[in-house]
Amino acid sequence: MKPTTIMEALKLKLKQQIIEALNLQDTRPEDIDDNAALFGEGLGLDSIDSLELMVLLERQYKIKVEDPREGRKILQSVQSMAEFIQSKQPA
Amino acid sequence: MAERVFITGIGMISAIGNNVQENLRHLREQKSGLGYTRHIDTIHRDVLPVGEVAATTAELAAMAGIKELPGYTRTTLLGLVAIQEALRSAGIKDAKELPTAFINASTVGGMCDTEKVYFDILDPNKEGDFLNYIDTLDCADCTQRIADETGIDEYVTTISTACSSSANALMYGARLIQQGLVQRAVCGGTEALTRFTMNGFNSLKNIDKQFCRPFDQQRNGLNLGEGAAYVVLESESLVKERNAQILAELSGWCNTNEAFHPTAPSPEGDGAYEAMKKALKMSGRSTADVQYVNVHGTATLNNDVSEGIALERLFGSNVPKFSSTKPFTGHTLAAAGAIEAIFGVLAIREQLVFPNLHFSEKMEELHITPETQLLENYPVKNVISNSFGFGGNNASLVISKYEG
Amino acid sequence: MKGKYYIQSAAAISPQESFSGPFVPQLLTLADKNLLRIKEPDYSGFIPPNNLRRMSRVLKMGLVAALQCLRNSEVSMPGAIITGTGKGSLQDTERFLKNITEYAETALNPTPFIQSTYNSVNGLIAVQQKCTQYNSTFVHRGFSFEHALLDSMMQIAEGNADVVLTGAFEEISDEHFYIKSRIGYWKKALTQPAELLTSRTPGTIAGEGSAFFMLGSKPGNHPLACIEGIKMVYKPTQEKLHAALETFLAQHEITPSDIDLLITGQNGDVNHDHYYHNLIVQYFPATTSLPFKTLCGEYDTASAFALWLATQVIKEQGLKKILIYNNFYGDQHTFLLLSNS
Structure with a gap:
């Protein structure tokens, strides 16, 4: 697969996992914009959700985010999460 | 009365x-x-x-x-x-x-x-x-x-x-x-x-x-x-x-709620501010009468900012000596309020202010820093003891020296 | 604690059809377990979906009963929120315990831990109503709701609050039902609510529910009933219990014959039923009594359902005075005196 396709597939999978992990009923993957803010105005998530998303990263992608301040940057959007995951995958 | x-x-x-x-x-x-x-x-x-x-x-x-x-x-x-x-x-x-x-x-x-x-x-x-x-x-x-x-x-x-x-x-x-x-x-x-x-x-x-x-x-x-x-x-x-011996008076108290978030305090420390202010009012003391605040001071990112801002709001530029004793005991959750109330009694009876251990760098959000030295012979008459928690539950106690 | 504390509104989620519409008590039929489950109302009209998605069962049950009570009242901002719960969120506690083992203490979801804290329902009510006033949760078996009530009455007596939102919530999980069955809490043979009081066997049937009340210093527009007094007695002998009742009635300048209805916590458990039996024989031989646990089952805060039941029957049946007497497994005993105004 081309890198762009891999990235798209990753983002779609990530959206599905976010919906499941946070029990976002009535939300479909296509409802979540890649670059929309996950917290505050965007999806309306809060600090507990951000912890849940860090659990998701750790369980599904074996990536541990130790510092909550770092976590905030990674979890800005689906795009930023996907980029972070890719940067941690062995090339 | x-x-x-x-x-x-x-x-x-x-x-x-x-x-x-x-x-x-x-x-x-x-x-x-x-x-x-x-x-x-x-x-x-x-x-x-x-x-x-x-x-x-x-x-x-x-x-x-x-x-x-x-x-x-x-x-x-x-x-x-x-x-x-x-x-x-x-x-x-x-x-x-x-x-x-x-x-x-x-x-x-x-x-x-x-x-x-x-x-x-x-x-x-x-x-x-x-x-x-x-x-x-x-x-x-x-x-x-x-x-x-x-x-x-x-x-x-x-x-x-x-x-x-x-x-x-x-x-x-x-x-x-x-x-x-x-x-x-x-x-x-x-x-x-x-x-x-x-x-x-x-x-x-x-x-x-x-x-x-x-x-x-x-x-x-x-x-x-x-x-x-x-x-x-x-x-x-x-x-x-x-004819019992009086160790101190429990002169004021207040319980407020942040009504903000299940685990996070309001950024401006509204609940902490109200709890301290009302407890002090009940005790009949003014901010100038408080010599020591045993803060909740858990050292979480959120608590210390909110509580610190609440202290600055209540006391202005005259924040009394304050310290968290949690570096001594750890955060003992349900026991913390009572343990620290007793530390408040000891501060009054022994005329002490306890040091806030492990402190080295002032927080950027605050103008104030905790007391880092043990102060002996410090004239402590009124202590505020703070306990804040999950569910937005805040409580402040005022403990006062008994002077008749 | 003398004074009058008006119940301005009430709401209950219980095994009965109690949440909306006229209440008709029913003796339910159990299928396979000695356990009465609540009839869940539609929670979506009360809680925004974004908040609802995370909440476990008892949080929804507690929050929605509280919100319904607020809707039924003319009050939007209570002066205090005070609740009781014996067990809090069992579902979350169990989930977190299992997660610790299953994931070997790594990458644990924080939500069940947060929601397992006993004051989480109180926090949610406060957030939803933006109520920054006094807020507390009592967690002491058969003295959980009772102290929430006493604290509420004190808030009013102290002049700190004109109206207090007070209530209780409790769930029973299958797991906890099994745990308690190991130490004899429930009857061994399937026992229907209709046969509960004549079963003559140890244990009882489990239940759950949530009930909230708006308690005020003034009657409000449609007062349901009035709390005249509460007396708790901890692990009493029968003599001490009876003495406490006599003192309690005397303090309110009434005698047993002034009580029109006795609501009791009789639950068919031969180990503890004698408290009810002897009290009735000695003081209330001719008084109508209404055992409420055949309707809701046994749980730490079942007395909140009893109080809700009292608010339903007192006006409807034109009663002047109701006495509720409940005990929880023989340890925590409470008398609660109500009047119609």
């Missing part, structure tokens, strides 16, 4: 001592009780520091005079050790002599012991002593065992408002006295370390792997602790009647 409420007895056990004198000595020696657990079976044992009571559960049972252990959890035993000292210190030989309230505080009851046998309890093929622990899972169990051992039976109940639980217990007992329902109330809380709470706070990513650094720019979370503390509260009329 409601009757004044006095503190006539204190008793405690924590990571820095099995009684009040030992706690005071270690505060004076600036000796932290933080270290690593010897009693909890956890993968975090060498990673997450805790303020653990050195004694084993069997040793605690011996200290509390309990011979048949099954059913007595570490939570109960810590509580028994502390309440026995509190009653002795108040000169009460037999708690049954007067209708007395016992207002206890707990966050997870006997979880320290039930978590070890929980899956045995669920297994229909297993039988044994562990069945004695089934009823210890809730918060009432430790309270009732402590009440039954001491003979207190007029009002017996338990409060659970997370980290402010025992501050609320003191408040509730004082109010029962003011309403004339009892003349004496023994109030406080007990908390044993558990795998449950260690993993719980760790899942919130707010446990520091270093020793906690309240009000420091580099702080990175709390360390849990365990312990128990009780104060004997008595009405003014009872104190006079029996």
Whole structure:
């Protein structure tokens, strides 16, 4: 697969996992914009959700985010999460 | 006018001592009780520091005079050790002599012991002593065992408002006295370390792997602790009647809620500000009368910002000496409010301000820094003791020197 | 604690059809377990979906009963929120305990831990109503709701609050039902509510529910009933219990014959039924009594359902005075005196 396709597939999978992990009923993957803010105005998530998303990263992608301040940057959007995951995958 | 409420007895056990004198000595020696657990079976044992009571559960049972252990959890035993000292210190030989309230505080009851046998309890093929622990899972169990051992039976109940639980217990007992329902109330809380709470706070990513650094720019979370503390509260009329020794007055209190978020305080510290302001107003003291604030100061990112801003809002440019004693004891959750209320009493009686250990760098959000030195001969007359927690539950107590 | 404390509104979620519409008590039929489960109302009209998604069972049950009580009242901002719960969120506690083992203490979801804290329902009510006033949770078996009530009455007596939102919530999980069955809490043989009081066997049937009340210093527009007094007695002998009742009635200047209805916590458990039996024989031989646990089952805060039941029957049946007497497994005993105005 081309890198762009891999990235798209990753983002779609990530959206599905976010919906499941946070029990976002009535939300479909296509409802979540890649670059929309996950917290505050965007999806309306809060600090507990951000912890849940860090659990998701750790369980599904074996990536541990130790510092909550770092976590905030990674979890800005689906795009930023996907980029972070890719940067941690062995090339 | 409601009757004044006095503190006539204190008793405690924590990571820095099995009684009040030992706690005071270690505060004076600036000796932290933080270290690593010897009693909890956890993968975090060498990673997450805790303020653990050195004694084993069997040793605690011996200290509390309990011979048949099954059913007595570490939570109960810590509580028994502390309440026995509190009653002795108040000169009460037999708690049954007067209708007395016992207002206890707990966050997870006997979880320290039930978590070890929980899956045995669920297994229909297993039988044994562990069945004695089934009823210890809730918060009432430790309270009732402590009440039954001491003979207190007029009002017996338990409060659970997370980290402010025992501050609320003191408040509730004082109010029962003011309403004339009892003349004496023994109030406080007990908390044993558990795998449950260690993993719980760790899942919130707010446990520091270093020793906690309240009000420091580099702080990175709390360390849990365990312990128990009780104060004997008595009405003014009872104190006079029996000529009891007055250690201090519980002169003001307030409970507010942040109504902001399940686990985070409001950024401007609204709830903390209101709690301190109203408690002070009730005590009839002004901000200028406060010499020391024993802050909640958990060293989590959120708490210290909110609480610090609340201090600056209330006291303006004249913030009194303040420190968090959690680097000594760890955060003892349900016991914290009572432990720190006793530290408030000690600050007044010994004319001390306790240092905020592990502080080095001022927080960028604040203009103030905690007291880092032990101050002796400091004229402490009024102390504010803060306890804030999950669910937005805030509680502030004002403890005052008795001057007639 | 003398004075009058008006119940301005109430709401209950219970095994009965109690949440909306006229209440008709029913003796339910159990299928396979001695356990009465609540009839769940539609929670979506009360809680925004974004908040609802995370909440476990008892949180929804507690929050929605509280919100319904607020809707039924003319009050939007209570002066205090005070609750009682014996067990809090069992579902979350169990889930977190299991997660610790299953995931070997790594990468644990924080939500069940947060929601397992006993004051989480109180926090949610406060957030949803933006109520920054006094807020507390009592967690002491059969003295949980009772102290929430006493605290509420004190808040009013102290002049700190004109109206207090007070209530209780409790769930029973299958796991906890099994745990308690190991130490004899429930009857061994399937026992229908209709046969509960004549079963003559140890244990009882489990229940759950949530009930909230708006308690005020003034009657409000449609007062349901008035709390005249409460007396708790801890682990009493029968003599002490009876003496406490006599003192309590005397303090309110009434005699047993002034009580029109006795609502009791009789639950068919031979180990503790004698408290009810002897009290009735000695003081209330001719008084109508209404045992409420056949309707809701036994749980730490079942007395909140009893109080809700009292608010339903007091006006409807033109009663002047109701006495509720309940005990929880023989340890926590409470008398609660109500009047119609």
